[in-house]
Amino acid sequence: MPQANFITIGHLSRRTGVAVSALRFYEEKGLLHPLRTGGNQRRFLKSDIRRVSFVLIAQKLGLGLAEIEEQLAKLPEGRNPTLADWQKISRAMREQIDDKIRLLNRTRNQLDQCIGCGCLSLQKCQLYNKDDQLGLKGPGPRAVLD
Amino acid sequence: MPQANFITIGHLSRRTGVAVSALRFYEEKGLLHPLRTGGNQRRFLKSDIRRVSFVLIAQKLGLGLAEIEEQLAKLPEGRNPTLADWQKISRAMREQIDDKIRLLNRTRNQLDQCIGCGCLSLQKCQLYNKDDQLGLKGPGPRAVLD
DNA sequence: ATGCAACCTCAAGCTAAGTTGAGGTCAAGC
DNA sequence: GCTTGACCTCAACTTAGCTTGAGGTTGCAT
Numbered sequence: 460m461p462q463a464n465f466i467t468i469g470h471l472s473r474r475t476g477v478a479v480s481a482l483r484f485y486e487e488k489g490l491l492h493p494l495r496t497g498g499n500q501r502r503f504l505k506s507d508i509r510r511v512s513f514v515l516i517a518q519k520l521g522l523g524l525a526e527i528e529e530q531l532a533k534l535p536e537g538r539n540p541t542l543a544d545w546q547k548i549s550r551a552m553r554e555q556i557d558d559k560i561r562l563l564n565r566t567r568n569q570l571d572q573c574i575g576c577g578c579l580s581l582q583k584c585q586l587y588n589k590d591d592q593l594g595l596k597g598p599g600p601r602a603v604l605d
Numbered sequence: 606m607p608q609a610n611f612i613t614i615g616h617l618s619r620r621t622g623v624a625v626s627a628l629r630f631y632e633e634k635g636l637l638h639p640l641r642t643g644g645n646q647r648r649f650l651k652s653d654i655r656r657v658s659f660v661l662i663a664q665k666l667g668l669g670l671a672e673i674e675e676q677l678a679k680l681p682e683g684r685n686p687t688l689a690d691w692q693k694i695s696r697a698m699r700e701q702i703d704d705k706i707r708l709l710n711r712t713r714n715q716l717d718q719c720i721g722c723g724c725l726s727l728q729k730c731q732l733y734n735k736d737d738q739l740g741l742k743g744p745g746p747r748a749v750l751d
Numbered sequence: 752a753t754g755c756a757a758c759c760t761c762a763a764g765c766t767a768a769g770t771t772g773a774g775g776t777c778a779a780g781c
Numbered sequence: 782g783c784t785t786g787a788c789c790t791c792a793a794c795t796t797a798g799c800t801t802g803a804g805g806t807t808g809c810a811t
Binding site: 624626627630634642643644645646664669670671 | 797798799800801806807808
Binding site: 498 | 786787788789790
């Protein structure tokens with residue numbers, strides 16, 4: 460077997476569970492940079508399987524594709540990333556998670572106070588007005604949250 | 606001062622920080638049910654300030670407007686909700702938060718293992734494949750996550 | 752009774768993250 | 782050498798959660 464380092468888009472799709480159309484979309488957004496054959500077909504590196512895996516995890520943490528791209532940009536392009544490369548990024552993600560957990564805990568504590576008083580009033584509760592920019596942005600109204 | 610129980614959309618907007626256009630949108634989606642004047646202008650109850658506050662909090666917890674509407678439907682329509690009404694919903698939200706925190710903690714632990722091995726590989730890590738349906742849906746690709 | 756800010760509706764536009772379809776090309780096995 | 786499944790591009794459509802604009806009406810203060 461030739462054992463080349465390259466895989467087709469269909470192969471990458473099957474290995475990651477991500478639709479072919481989504482992979483092409485990711486390329487368009489700069490998350491993937493496949494090579495092309497003479498006949499214009501994409502050829503991915505095997506390490507792109509990990510790259511896509513990372514995208515999936517990061518999405519679950521609530522990052523948008525643009526933010527994910529920033530993280531991925533830290534990886535060496537062209538050659539396969541090393542274990543240390545990935546570990547650095549993993550650690551950054553861990554911090555993201557920790558931030559989110561902290562924010563949720565704060566929110567929960569404040570909500571507990573609200574249960575006490577039944578208020579849910581903007582002025583007293585201050586479940587808003589601060590702590591907002593950090594995480595938890597969700598799909599909400601950009602103009603309101605930002 | 607007449608001290609009526611009604612407020613205009615502009616008033617509601619100022620009190621909640623939510624744009625007038627968004628409030629109209631919420632009405633369209635069934636989250637608000639203002640009365641109308643003879644001249645077709647909306648008149649909200651003062652308690653709608655709380656109602657909108659609830660929408661904002663719930664959004665931060667990652668609920669979509671449709672889900673939020675389900676919660677709000679539990680409130681007595683027409684008359685002002687009581688303290689007990691709100692408390693019941695607040696408690697439900699607290700559980701949502703607890704779920705999210707639990708899920709994030711699990712994710713974090715699994716990521717810790719990944720940092721150990723540097724894998725991020727779908728097969729071994731199982732950062733995917735389970736635990737997915739619950740929370741954390743984010744704005745991601747519906748067809749992939751569901 | 753008039754001015755004007757605040758309200759109204761309706762249609763179109765926006766971003767994110769993709770999917771779907773039409774119409775055409777590539778490459779690998781027989 | 783030809784067939785056929787996998788691949789290509791490009792444009793249009795989808796959902797959520799709004800905003801923006803055009804063109805018109807209301808209602809409160811003077």
